[in-house]
Amino acid sequence: MYYKLIIHAIILLLCFWFQRSFLEVLPGWFSDTNFILVILAYVLLVTDMKKALWWAIGFGIISDVFYFLPFGHYLAIFIIILCLMDFLLSNLLTDRSLYSIVALVLVSTLAFEAVNFTAMRFYALFSPSESAAAVSLTYLSSLLSGLVMNGAATAGIFYIFNQATQSFKPVFINKKRR
């Protein structure tokens, strides 16, 4: 059991380091990718809500340690977004095809940005030195590029899963033309 816990912790850290020190450093659209959200979606799909919540807590803690926002900001956001993902998977996007997973990640990204943006504006009320984000053309174009990159990352991981293992195929329905 501890062995599995250590493996999960290492994979979680690697995913976070990849996001924080690699993706966010890249120029252009790549820096708008939210890889953590994509990973959370797949953890929810492959395991269950309980394990996914622990992953959300793990990502939340390490994000709060390495980002300079009030502690608990990302913890709360990841838990909220995961609950939304679970709701969508259980009630609307039930067929678990590539398209529903991409739709799940896109809706989650929009929800993440909405909650994040609102919280940042709230913090700016108490901290005059922090500049509040504004809904400008730059912000909207970054949001669009974030959606595109998250969708692309989702599709990429889907195909890697399908190539890497046969056992996922019954879960990921890929309708072929006859």
Next chain:
Amino acid sequence: MIKIRFKNISKYGAVLVLLVFLHYVGILGPVESLVQRISSPLMYQIYGVGSFFRSRYYEQNDIAGLSNKNRILEAQVRALTAGQAEMIKYKEENERLRGMISFFDENKGKYLPSNVISRSDHLGTANDDQSIIIDKGSDDGLKDGLAVLDHEGNVVGKISDTKEKISRVDLLTSSRCKLAVSVVNAERTIGVAKGELGLTTRIDFIPQTEILHKEDLVLTSGLEIDIPRGLSVGRIDQVNKESNELWQDAYIRPISNLNDLSIVSVILPR
């Protein structure tokens, strides 16, 4: 029927509240420090890979302007070489005079080298890449407001937030970065340089009577606590002077390449 799992959510909500409480009470502090200390060396290596791609991308975009830039730089080198002999003479004279009156060189300070481990200040779309994260924090004696230099000694920004083992540095082009500067011109114009739109740095509210020229050197003025004077910041790139305005303003081109930072130095308080 719509399914909502309230039981699990409330349990994990309690975990969230507990973790936040433990953080603000200070119990989680050692764990956070340990995670930061373990992660920093690996994050620096990963950052190096990302930074390589970032540098190549900006170099490719700039190829068109490189030959023009090369011609300007060659002309500058020739002019600087001519002035170098005179500078050497002044330096020798300065050292003799300082020795005579035992003048304490207030520009000498302690520097703390740090590795850059990330850019951007928060996850998500609304982040800007006008901040860098370094692997030194309050445990190493850092605090808000300290100046950060590149490997050549040019100012790249100021520390805006610290944790135990990491700090956030707002770059000169960040709208959060404000630096007291002086221009090397006849009037020794002083002002506050503030980042604008993540692209440039501007000095506002310069009196109309002061004369600024393109390529005038901009240095730190020493009017801020903990930031010594005489550190190079940039050069004047554009002066906006309208006769019907009360003030003029000037845009500064940072000397340092802010897109290619991997090792920086923090000037420690005296």
